[in-house]
């Protein structure tokens with residue numbers, strides 16, 4: 202067990218890399234997928250079940266937790282790890298992205314953002330300083346800079362102004378974070394789909410210096426082709442010996458394409474949210490369990506999957522409990538999806554380690570049918 206935060210790069214295969222992030226609360230194998238634990242819970246999952254899927258780290262949302270139950274209350278109760286009974290690493294986002302997507306009556310200035318809670322309309326404020334304080338009170342192991350993520354499409358002037366604001370906020374975040382051994386602060390690269398803006402942002406972040414670097418401003422509606430075009434150059438603008446975290450990604454093929462281009466960490470609500478809407482991810486593609494064609498099907502979701510849903514239940518049963526809106530439906534489908542996403546990561550870590558990522562990627566695509574399976 203280490204008292205420091207460090208990243209050990211392991212194997213590389215093309216641009217893809219595998220490695221380990223060491224933290225006082227445990228190691229994170231990369232490439233890593235982080236389940237999203239929005240309001241101090243990965244919905245429909247016990248923490249021990251999340252760990253059983255293979256997750257080494259999960260994500261907490263500052264925006265949700267500051268509104269309810271508040272960071273101060275979680276701090277008084279011993280911090281987020283104790284509060285939610287998760288002893289492994291936690292990464293918290295800075296709140297800025299969700300303020301812009303969830304809150305109302307937002308007022309953005311150089312100082313920060315004031316907004317009204319989507320829960321009860323109460324007034325709140327976020328700034329680099331307040332976001333660092335909240336994430337410190339939560340006790341998260343990896344803290345994200347307070348930034349602004351512009352909605353796409355946006356013209357160059359808007360992208361430039363927003364990126365430069367985020368870089369000023371990154372400097373203030375670094376200053377406010379202070380000296381916290383064993384904890385990490387990650388900077389977030391902005392710049393939209395503009396290569397020169399991405400370069401300017403990367404240079405600004407490297408001049409400040411961070412324990413890790415996120416690629417922000419993507420997975421905001423630009424589509425996979427545009428995202429991959431940006432990922433063809435953005436990751437290598439960031440320090441080679443620090444983790445690179447692509448925020449908010451994604452579907453399985455997005456994740457594979459991002460790892461192929463040098464990304465080490467990702468997070469997405471897709472597997473857990475889809476578990477509650479009946480969308481199931483398998484190595485052969487996607488299916489929706491609510492479709493009537495599953496009602497007499499005795500087979501598991503995926504014959505090769507070892508998760509509890511696939512070991513013990515038929516598609517017919519899962520169709521039934523989904524249609525009946527039984528709670529076990531969300532439990533089993535979420536568990537399966539998170540298990541599949543972690544299996545994907547493990548497969549890539551092994552393939553990179555063995556220098557056979559291209560073959561693994563070809564097999565990944567070959568066994569996926571288009572459309573519903």
Ligand SMILES: CNc1nc2cc3nc[nH]c(=O)c3cc2[nH]1
Nearest residue numbers: 298350417418419420421448449
């Ligand atoms: C679901 N897509 C998505 N989730 C994101 C979260 C983010 N947080 C901070 N900064 C970002 O640029 C950012 C971009 C994101 N895209």
